[in-house]
Amino acid sequence: MSIQLPKNYIQQMKELLKDEFEAYMQSFEQERYYGLRINTNKISVEDFLKISPFQLKPIPWADNGFYYQGNQKPAKHPYYYAGLYYLQEPSAMLPAQVLPIEEGEYVLDTCAAPGGKSTELAAKLQNTGLLLSNDISTSRCQGLIKNIELSGSYNTWVCSEDLVDLSKRFKETFDKILVDAPCSGEGMFRKEPHLISSWQERDDTYYPPIQKDILSCAVDMLKPGGKIVYSTCTFSIKENEEVIQDVLQRHSDLHLVPISKMPGFASGVGMEECVRLYPHKIKGEGHFVALLQKEGDATKKICKKENISLPESFKEFLQMCSFDFSKGCFSIKNDKIIWSPQQLSEQKRWRLLRSGLICGGIKKNHFEPSQAFALALKKEEFKNTADLSVDDPRVIKYLKGETIDIKDQDTTSKGWILVCVDGYPLGFGKIDKGIIKNKYAKGWRWQ
Numbered sequence: 001m002s003i004q005l006p007k008n009y010i011q012q013m014k015e016l017l018k019d020e021f022e023a024y025m026q027s028f029e030q031e032r033y034y035g036l037r038i039n040t041n042k043i044s045v046e047d048f049l050k051i052s053p054f055q056l057k058p059i060p061w062a063d064n065g066f067y068y069q070g071n072q073k074p075a076k077h078p079y080y081y082a083g084l085y086y087l088q089e090p091s092a093m094l095p096a097q098v099l100p101i102e103e104g105e106y107v108l109d110t111c112a113a114p115g116g117k118s119t120e121l122a123a124k125l126q127n128t129g130l131l132l133s134n135d136i137s138t139s140r141c142q143g144l145i146k147n148i149e150l151s152g153s154y155n156t157w158v159c160s161e162d163l164v165d166l167s168k169r170f171k172e173t174f175d176k177i178l179v180d181a182p183c184s185g186e187g188m189f190r191k192e193p194h195l196i197s198s199w200q201e202r203d204d205t206y207y208p209p210i211q212k213d214i215l216s217c218a219v220d221m222l223k224p225g226g227k228i229v230y231s232t233c234t235f236s237i238k239e240n241e242e243v244i245q246d247v248l249q250r251h252s253d254l255h256l257v258p259i260s261k262m263p264g265f266a267s268g269v270g271m272e273e274c275v276r277l278y279p280h281k282i283k284g285e286g287h288f289v290a291l292l293q294k295e296g297d298a299t300k301k302i303c304k305k306e307n308i309s310l311p312e313s314f315k316e317f318l319q320m321c322s323f324d325f326s327k328g329c330f331s332i333k334n335d336k337i338i339w340s341p342q343q344l345s346e347q348k349r350w351r352l353l354r355s356g357l358i359c360g361g362i363k364k365n366h367f368e369p370s371q372a373f374a375l376a377l378k379k380e381e382f383k384n385t386a387d388l389s390v391d392d393p394r395v396i397k398y399l400k401g402e403t404i405d406i407k408d409q410d411t412t413s414k415g416w417i418l419v420c421v422d423g424y425p426l427g428f429g430k431i432d433k434g435i436i437k438n439k440y441a442k443g444w445r446w447q
């Protein structure tokens with residue numbers, strides 16, 4: 001075996017797995033699995049399968065999750081840039097799958113970066129209600145924001161706070177919460193062997209107190225009747241079942257909800273309701289998932305905000321756009337025009353990085369639409385579009401930031417144009433005499 005596991009880790013796994021230990025060790029000889037999750041905010045599973053350029057096989061525990069082969073390059077495909085799917089390790093799809101979300105709910109992702117689970121929670125909300133995605137690391141939040149914007153979600157807010165501090169601001173606010181806790185990462189050793197050295201640097205007393213505090217504070221933010229998922233990508237009982245035991249002791253109004261088992265799913269150690277995923281039993285890496293519910297009935301809290309008067313240049317731009325802004329509120333911050341369908345209560349001094357859709361900014365009295373705005377739109381919601389087919393070389397030219405010539409298309413338009421691939425928006429450009437000046441965001445370009 002090329003991966004060298006520490007002796008004390010091997011001993012720990014022998015004790016945990018007993019007669020399954022050899023099968024676990026053999027899983028290191030097999031190739032890892034690659035997963036792609038269809039973004040149902042943009043396209044149905046059925047429609048994506050009709051246009052998929054990849055050979056896909058269903059992941060049993062994820063309605064919209066599929067295995068693809070490791071030699072395929074989905075991150076290099078224009079559909080990736082149109083936000084039609086997210087690449088995610090198959091087992092990591094389970095936590096967001098088991099959290100039942102209804103449209104219109106307030107949902108919190110406590111440890112969200114880089115957004116693997118948030119993008120699925122956002123898809124489940126279908127741009128209704130509100131998703132607050134938080135991560136303590138402001139630098140990791142940059143990747144999170146990009147993934148949220150790529151997914152076309154406009155009801156997602158992003159903040160960067162220690163969850164313990166955040167919990168003091170939003171008591172009993174959320175209908176559903178996902179806690180994908182920081183952990184020792186034992187379940188990822190096959191996929192990411194570099195995690196083995198970090199595992200060796202920290203003993204098994206490092207993560208449990210952090211995980212217990214995060215989960216308990218998350219419960220404080222859950223509405224009565226609400227549900228919360230706790231997940232890790234590690235096998236340690238101290239970081240999984242003991243954390244659940246602790247939160248049940250701290251919150252007497254909380255109980256475990258059984259997660260239905262699929263072939264290959266193992267139960268938690270002494271906790272039948274939870275799921276353990278092992279690489280020798282399913283096609284994916286290691287994970288732990290628990291679902292909990294708070295007793296009581298949820299009440300709806302609605303936060304309202306006054307609409308503001310909009311700059312003329314933005315109003316002019318909106319004449320080209322049929323997106324329905326009537327259900328939400330606009331605000332302006334640092335010359336950026338922001339719109340959100342729902343609100344959270346006003347907060348002072350917090351690191352709020354995104355509060356819905358940043359439509360764009362005002363530069364020298366002109367409105368410039370953002371990349372996020374393009375991805376939040378449907379093709380039919382913008383008047384001027386250039387719709388290129390996926391095998392048209394101009395798609396890649398556009399994604400690389402180059403000027404493109406669309407004189408062959410029936411267009412006499414001038415001004416802002418939404419560039420699409422097979423009907424799915426990629427970004428904006430400015431057209432004049434059949435030439436599109438590229439406005440694709442620099443940090444997003446095809447490389």
Ligand SMILES: C[S@@+](CC[C@H](N)C(=O)[O-])C[C@H]1O[C@@H](n2cnc3c(N)ncnc32)[C@H](O)[C@@H]1O
Nearest residue numbers: 111112113114115116117136137162163180182
């Ligand atoms: C397992 S990763 C999250 C992965 C993410 N859920 C996804 O699916 O892409 C754990 C995250 O927890 C964050 N974190 C660690 N301590 C935290 C705290 N006290 N409050 C909020 N986030 C925290 C880390 O910065 C890290 O990004």
